Amino acid sequence: MGQSAATRVEYAQWQLTTAQAVPDILDEAEESASISVTPGIYATGCGQHIALLSDDWFFEATVQGEDGQPASFHDALVAWIEGRGAAWVDTVPPTRSVCAQTTDDE
DSSP states (O other): OOOOOOOHHHHHHHHHHHHHHGGGHHHHOTTGGGOOSOOOEEEOSOSOOOTTTOHIIIIIOEEEOTTSOEEEHHHHHHHHHTTOOOEEEOOSSOOSEEOOOOOSOO
């Protein structure tokens, strides 16, 4: 008898665990000495995948970081360009995201 498929909640929890580990890569990874850029991650709890195609999703939708400050995808990109390994990861179920209006685009 085969193994049953993961539920959506289980999959979301695995994704959350992986996302939360990204900021610790410099301290935890075997190859950390060869990592020259501070890692960062931006993971909202929004069900839309058009952040680069929509001003609402790129500039206005946000997710709250561990410091309590919300950031848009634009803010995250600026932080990474400036070399700041900022991390914004929503919870499962989502409690930190402020999403833009969902569209049919994706």
